Amino acid sequence: MKILVTGASGYIGNKLTHALAERGHNIHALVRSPSSADLLRHQNIRVFVGDIMDPDSLAVAMKDCRQVYHAAALAKLWDRNRNNFYKINVGGTENVLQAALKEGVSKLVYTSSCGVWAPDEDHIYTENDPRISSFDSDYDLSKYLAEKLVREYCYKGLFTVIVNPPRVYGPGLERYSNAVNRFITQILNKKIIPLPWNLDTKANYTFIDDVINGHILAMEKGLGGERYILGGENISYKKMVDTIAAYSGRKPVFVRIPPAMIQTWAWMELAIAKLSLYEPSFTPRLAKRIQLSKMVDSSKAIRQLGYRITAFEEGMQTTIDHLKSKNYELRFQ
Amino acid sequence: MNSAFNDTFTLITGASEGLGKALAIECASKGMNVFLVALPGIELYQLASYIRRKYKVLVCEFETDLSLEMNRITLAGFIKKQQININMLINNAGIGGSVNFDECAFDFFKTQISLNVLATVHLTYLLLPELKKNSRSYILNVSSLCIFFYLVKKQVYGATKSFIHFFSKSLKKELKKDGVTVSVLCPGGMNSNPSFYLLHQMSNWMTRSAAMDPEEVAPVALNGLINGKEIIIPGKWNRVFLFFDKLLPGWLKEKMTARHIKSISAQQIALLLKGKPIAETKNAA
Numbered sequence: 001m002k003i004l005v006t007g008a009s010g011y012i013g014n015k016l017t018h019a020l021a022e023r024g025h026n027i028h029a030l031v032r033s034p035s036s037a038d039l040l041r042h043q044n045i046r047v048f049v050g051d052i053m054d055p056d057s058l059a060v061a062m063k064d065c066r067q068v069y070h071a072a073a074l075a076k077l078w079d080r081n082r083n084n085f086y087k088i089n090v091g092g093t094e095n096v097l098q099a100a101l102k103e104g105v106s107k108l109v110y111t112s113s114c115g116v117w118a119p120d121e122d123h124i125y126t127e128n129d130p131r132i133s134s135f136d137s138d139y140d141l142s143k144y145l146a147e148k149l150v151r152e153y154c155y156k157g158l159f160t161v162i163v164n165p166p167r168v169y170g171p172g173l174e175r176y177s178n179a180v181n182r183f184i185t186q187i188l189n190k191k192i193i194p195l196p197w198n199l200d201t202k203a204n205y206t207f208i209d210d211v212i213n214g215h216i217l218a219m220e221k222g223l224g225g226e227r228y229i230l231g232g233e234n235i236s237y238k239k240m241v242d243t244i245a246a247y248s249g250r251k252p253v254f255v256r257i258p259p260a261m262i263q264t265w266a267w268m269e270l271a272i273a274k275l276s277l278y279e280p281s282f283t284p285r286l287a288k289r290i291q292l293s294k295m296v297d298s299s300k301a302i303r304q305l306g307y308r309i310t311a312f313e314e315g316m317q318t319t320i321d322h323l324k325s326k327n328y329e330l331r332f333q
Numbered sequence: 334m335n336s337a338f339n340d341t342f343t344l345i346t347g348a349s350e351g352l353g354k355a356l357a358i359e360c361a362s363k364g365m366n367v368f369l370v371a372l373p374g375i376e377l378y379q380l381a382s383y384i385r386r387k388y389k390v391l392v393c394e395f396e397t398d399l400s401l402e403m404n405r406i407t408l409a410g411f412i413k414k415q416q417i418n419i420n421m422l423i424n425n426a427g428i429g430g431s432v433n434f435d436e437c438a439f440d441f442f443k444t445q446i447s448l449n450v451l452a453t454v455h456l457t458y459l460l461l462p463e464l465k466k467n468s469r470s471y472i473l474n475v476s477s478l479c480i481f482f483y484l485v486k487k488q489v490y491g492a493t494k495s496f497i498h499f500f501s502k503s504l505k506k507e508l509k510k511d512g513v514t515v516s517v518l519c520p521g522g523m524n525s526n527p528s529f530y531l532l533h534q535m536s537n538w539m540t541r542s543a544a545m546d547p548e549e550v551a552p553v554a555l556n557g558l559i560n561g562k563e564i565i566i567p568g569k570w571n572r573v574f575l576f577f578d579k580l581l582p583g584w585l586k587e588k589m590t591a592r593h594i595k596s597i598s599a600q601q602i603a604l605l606l607k608g609k610p611i612a613e614t615k616n617a618a
Contacts, residue, residue, distance in 0.1 A: 082534070123387050130379035132358065134524045134546040141527055 004028045004065040004105075006052055006096060007072030009036035011175040012111060012168065012211060016069055019212045021045050030061045030072070039173065052092035058099040065103065067219055070096045071111040075139070075177035078273070078283050082138045089142035090149065097153045097160075107159040109219050110150045114166040114204065114229065115140035119292035124234070126297050127164075127227050136285045147227070154225035161222030163215055165230045166296055170208030170315060171322035180205060184316075184323055187244050193252045197259055199238040202293040206232035207315035210308065217305040228305060231298040233312045243313060247320045262287045341418045341467065342391070344368040346399055346456065347426030349376040351525025352475065352554075355547035356423055357384065359555050366391040368417060370408065370426070372398055393417065399426050400448040402455065409459035420467040421558075422460055424453040424474045427493075431486035442489045449493035454500065464513055471514045473558045474501045478521040478571050481578060498564075505563060516558045520550050521571040543570035 003020055007013035008029035021027045021044035029040050030048050037047045050057025052072050062068065074088040093110070100108050117125045118133040135141040150160045169180035187193055214230035222228060235243075245251060257265075266287035269280040301307035343360045347353040349371035357367050361384045371377045373396040381394040395411070397404040412419060428445045453474055464470040477494040479487050501517035508515055522544040524530040533544035550567045557565035566572055 123383075128379055129383050130354075130376055132354075132383070133548045135527065135530055141530065145527065 001067065002026045002028060002065045003067045003069065004030060004062050005069045005071060006030045007070075007111075008047075009033070009039055009173070010071060010073075010075070011172050011178050012165070012208070012215075013069070013071035014039055014173050015208055015212050016071060016215055017045060018042060019216065020069075023216075028061050028065055030058070052095050053088065055095050055099060058095055059103070062099050062103045062105070066106050068096065068100050068105050068108040069111070069215060069219070070108060071215075072096075073111070073143070075175075077137075077139070077286055078270075078280055079138075085138040085142040086145070089139070090145045093146040094149055097149065097158060101153065101156060101158045105158070107161070107219055108150075108153075109215055109222065110146070110160060110162045111215070112147050112150075112162050112164045112227065113140070113143045114164050114231070114294065114296055116144045116147060116164065117294065117296075119289060119294040121293050124295045124297045125229070127229055127300050136288070151225050159224050161218045161224065162227035163211075163218050163222075163230050164227055164296075165211045165214070166204035166206055166232070166294070168206055168208055168211055170319050172208050181319065181323065184244055184248075184319060187241070187250055187252055188248055188320075188323060191252050193241075193254050194257050195237060195241065195254050196262065196291045197256050198291065199241075199256070200236050201291060202234050202236045202295055204231045204234050204294065204296045205240070205312060205315075206230060207310040207318075210310050210315075214301060214305065214307050217301070217307055221305045223304065226304075228301040228307070229296045229298045230301055230307065231296045232309050232315070234295040235312055239312075243316050244320065247313075247317050248324070259291055262291065339364070339366065341420040342366045342368040342393065343421040343423065344370065344412075344419050344460070345423045345425055346370045346452070349374060349380060351529075352520070352523060352547040352550060353423075353425040354380055355551035356425060356554065358388075358548070359551040360421075361388040361390045361392070363555070364388070364390060365421070368393040368395065368412075368419065370395045370397060370399065372396065399452040399456070400444050402451070405452060405455045405459060409456070412460070412463060418466070419460055419463045420469070421471040422457065422464060422473070424456060424472070424497075426452060427475060429477075429490055431484075431490075433486055434488050445489055446493055449490070450496050453497060457504070461508075461513070465511050467512070469512045469514075471558050472501075472504070472508075472516070473554065474515070474517050476501070476517050476519045478519045478566065478575070480519065481575055502563060514558065514561050516562055516565055518550075518554045518557070518565045518567070519571075520554075520567055521545065521574070523547055523550060543568065543574065545571075 003025050005013055005017045005020070005027060008017045009031045017027050017029050017040060021042045025044060027045045028048055029045050030050050032051050034049050040047050048061035050061050052058060070093060072092065074085055079085060115137065116131060117129060118131060120132065131144065147162055150162055154160045167180050172178065210232060211230050214228065218228055241254060263284060266282050266284040269282050270284060272278055273280040298307060298309065343365050345353050345357050345367060348357045348369035357369055357380065360367050367384065367390065369377060369381060369392065377394050377396060381392045384390065384392050395408060397408055399405055427449045457472060474497050476497040479491050480495045480498050483491065498517055501515050505515035522533055522540060524533060524544055524546050533541055545568050553567040554565055566575065
């Protein structure tokens with residue numbers, strides 16, 4: 001069966017492309033740059049150079065495909081031009097949906113995010129929960145609007161399923177969106193690690209292989225117009241750094257930074273970014289968000305799709321071994 | 334939580350989005366039961382189930398379009414028949430927006446007046462006997478900060494909100510003897526939905542910093558109401574504007590308000606929300 005994957009040079013998209021190719025499907029991989037072909041060397045993968053912003057290239061790549069995984073997005077904290085988030089994540093998604101409807105694709109899985117929900121100290125989110133507080137990020141809002149579109153197309157006759165992964169970690173390409181791996185790398189390479197003040201703050205961390213399986217299961221068993229959280233365990237910062245320190249054998253000094261200082265630091269980074277070509281590694285809204293808990297519950301995916309969660313310790317062990325074996329260096333600094 | 338023993342409800346109109354939603358959550362977090370009224374749609378049910386699970390209070394949801402008189406009568410009839418004890422009424426539902434008077438369909442203004450003015454008056458009228466049954470009860474009407482500024486493109490909207498302001502202040506004096514407290518909320522720009530969020534983000538620095546999130550406004554509003562404040566103006570920036578408004582000369586105010594949201598139209602925001610960049614739509618226009 002021919003399957004299209006958009007964003008095939010991304011962290012999730014690339015792994016997904018390879019996993020599907022391994023299963024013997026013929027994969028059409030959509031990438032923007034011809035150089036990405038190096039990341040997609042497999043007898044079952046055919047690389048299509050194109051762009052979700054270019055409907056013609058989409059139509060070519062989607063020709064004869066029965067299934068579509070739409071994993072392409074502008075997955076960043078900040079962009080010099082905020083319009084890009086809406087242009088690519090909402091407008092681009094509409095292009096993909098339109099092409100899929102025209103091509104008569106039988107099912108489409110859309111990779112959303114847990115950013116569509118707001119942080120909440122004592123609530124565990126499920127798929128049915130509404131957005132509670134206001135949006136503070138263009139990325140989150142663009143994903144929320146794209147989800148709305150994907151559901152709309154369900155009424156137009158396209159079989160669509162949405163998946164919402166939270167913070168993803170694990171072996172894979174080094175991409176900007178891959179923040180947890182970046183944090184582990186810092187622990188492996190640095191002597192002093194800054195941490196938020198409150199180490200009890202919890203977030204959900206999910207292993208990349210689970211997310212990939214979740215995508216494939218959503219395609220097999222997902223119900224139309226529904227969304228599925230592909231989460232892992234809800235883990236506090238304390239447990240996370242303890243686990244990483246234990247499995248990596250490194251003992252950096254952890255420095256807890258008071259909230260006001262984190263915020264000031266973030267504003268300074270943003271000010272520098274606005275005045276120069278430098279891309280901030282940290283923005284005020286990220287600063288706010290990393291200090292708030294967001295917990296999710298994946299039981300709907302477990303119940304309806306047969307989704308499975310890798311234990312946090314096991315996933316971390318694999319990730320740390322991978323990052324160490326690659327003699328990984330800091331590429332994001 | 335003592336809600337199981339507490340049989341009074343707070344009725345909130347326009348509860349599925351923006352300030353109404355934030356007020357519903359704020360009330361529930363204080364252990365108050367809520368009766369949510371909103372236009373038909375999945376959002377109302379999502380919110381109701383979230384509140385039930387998180388705050389363990391009683392929640393009623395009622396889908397209706399309050400701009401129609403018949404629906405308001407049905408709603409009041411339902412409350413009476415089901416013997417739901419309402420001790421707080423929050424008239425929040427309303428239609429906002431900035432439009433040029435001669436570029437807008439008349440039907441829009443008609444609906445705006447029906448919902449902002451008639452629904453508030455009618456619902457207050459219909460539910461006042463219910464409110465009076467309690468020894469102490471509350472009405473919160475939502476006006477706007479713009480009633481003090483006479484901004485362009487706000488002709489009908491501002492007039493409906495001025496109506497609410499007068500209505501509330503006068504009614505407050507009248508109902509004092511019955512133990513019914515009336516307050517009027519005058520919030521400034523709020524990020525109540527994605528289009529307002531974008532509108533404020535893309536406006537000048539002053540508008541951007543003064544725009545508040547509904548979840549910041551809701552606690553101020555509820556505290557003000559319970560403490561019997563006549564007029565509630567949330568946000569320090571908004572109070573600063575209002576203070577300066579009294580001091581600044583007319584020509585300067587004219588200049589400042591003329592710059593208000595000058596470059597972005599509602600139409601452009603709508604396009605942006607569909608993923609079309611503003612710059613391109615400008616060229617196309």
